[in-house]
Amino acid sequence: MKQITGMKVRKIREMKSISQEYVAKHLGISQAAYSNIENGKTGINEEKLFKIATVLDVQAEAIMKFDTEVAIDACMKAKEDVASTIQNLKKEKKHLR
Numbered sequence: 001m002k003q004i005t006g007m008k009v010r011k012i013r014e015m016k017s018i019s020q021e022y023v024a025k026h027l028g029i030s031q032a033a034y035s036n037i038e039n040g041k042t043g044i045n046e047e048k049l050f051k052i053a054t055v056l057d058v059q060a061e062a063i064m065k066f067d068t069e070v071a072i073d074a075c076m077k078a079k080e081d082v083a084s085t086i087q088n089l090k091k092e093k094k095h096l097r
Contacts, residue, residue: 005049008063010038012056026055 013023024034027048036042037052044052046060053060 004040005044005063006038006040009044009052009056012058012063013038016056018056023052023055027051 024031
């Protein structure tokens, strides 16, 4: 269970482009100690979960319910949307010249 929770925390942190150092600093622990949480070597109690959620700007429940597959799909969709928008802007730029 602690490995799964740590993996969820890592995915959310990475999706938000937040460093381990940043989270660790705000938790008052070392980066190595925080890394152990993400790697499942150290468990997360309820208090620590709420602190991590606050730093990541998500609800603690969101971490517990986080579905990696859904998140990856959402990121891929967002990436496709951005690429499409860029293409459309390039086309509009050509028409304006």
